[in-house]
Amino acid sequence: MTTSPARPPSPSHQSHPSRPPEPKIERSLTLHLRGDWGLANLHRVCGWISQELADRCGPHTKVATWNSRGFSDAVRAVGRGEVHVAMTTPAAFTTAALDGRGVFTDEHYPELRALGVVPQRDRLVVGVRRSHGVTSFAELREAKPALAVATSLNDGVNYVGLAAHAVLERSGVDVRGWGGTFLEDERPFESFAHVLEGRADAVVHEAVMLPHWQEFGGDMHFLEVEQDVLDGLWADYSWPSAVIEEGYFPGCPRFQTLDFSDFLVLTRSDLPEDVAYAIAWVIGETRHLLERQYKHLPPERSPVTYPLDPVTMGRTPIPLHPGAARYYDALS
Known part of the structure; x- marks a missing residue:
C-alpha cells in the first residue's frame, strides 16, 4: 500500500503543544467503511479518514470504503457488524436505532457509538x-x-x-x-x-x-x-x-x-479503543485537509459547514465511543 509522505503537523497542532497526542498504532489494520453512492460528501470524508488513519498505523494497513445510501442502511451495516465505521446523515436520526423506534422497531442496536460529527447545517x-x-x-x-x-x-x-x-x-x-x-x-x-x-x-x-x-x-x-x-x-x-x-x-x-444537519461518524462499542481514538484525532486534528476542499464556497452555502471546531464535532446525538471520548475530553 502506498501512503502519502510524512508531513509536518498542521498549523493548529503546532500552535497548541498541549493538544491531544498524535496516535501511532504499530499493528496493521484492515478496516471497512461505508460512505455514500460514490461521488458525494460522505465518500469524501471516508477518503480523508482512510488516508490520515493509514499514515498512523502499521505498514500493511488496508481501508476499504463501501458504497452506501448513507441512511438507515448505513446504520444497520454498523449495527450488524458488516462494517467497522459508516457515515450517515442527518446525525440525529440514528438516535432511534439505539432503542428501536421508527424504522428501527424491527431491529435495534444499543451498542452503536459515535466517533464524531462533521458539521453540515441543513x-x-x-x-x-x-x-x-x-x-x-x-x-x-x-x-x-x-x-x-x-x-x-x-x-x-x-x-x-x-x-x-x-x-x-x-x-x-x-x-x-x-x-x-x-x-x-x-x-x-x-x-x-x-x-x-x-x-x-x-x-x-x-x-x-x-x-x-x-x-x-x-x-x-x-x-x-x-x-x-x-x-x-x-x-x-x-x-x-x-x-x-x-x-x-x-x-x-x-x-x-x-x-437535517450533520454527518455522523458511526461505529460500535467493540471497535478497539486505540482505533476509535485515532479516528477522532484525525477528524479533529487534520480537519484543515477537509476544510480546504470546500473553501471555494461560502460557509453557509457549503455542504460542510466550516470552520470545523473539534469541540463541536465531539457533541454527538448518541454516546461517544470511549476511545473517541478520550480525544474530545483532552480538548478541555
Missing part, C-alpha cells in the same frame, strides 16, 4: 409554488390542491423520503387523496430537476445549501412546520427542529422546520 423544507397562493399548512389543508411533489423514495431506508412523508402526514396533507402525486427519486438532483423543468409544483427536500434552491426558491412559498408536528417528531423519534433564516431563499421570511 434543513428539510416544504415548498409550494406561489401560483397556488398557499403560505401555510393551514391554507394548504383548506385549499387541498392536486400537487406533484418532488421528494425522495419512501422505502424505509432513504431518510429524506421518510421524513417528507412523516411531515406531510402529521400536517394533515393527503397528497394522493387530493388527486396529486409523488415524484420520488434517490438523490436530490433528480428532484430539483423536476422542479426546474416544471414537472413538480411542490418540493420536500434537504441539501438547502445547493444552488438549485436559489434558482427556483423565488417561485416558492416555504411552509413553516407547525409546532405540534415538530414536537411529535421529537417525542417519537428524537428528530430536532431548526430554523431557516430570513433571506436564505430569495424573498423568504424566517421559518421553522425539521433539522
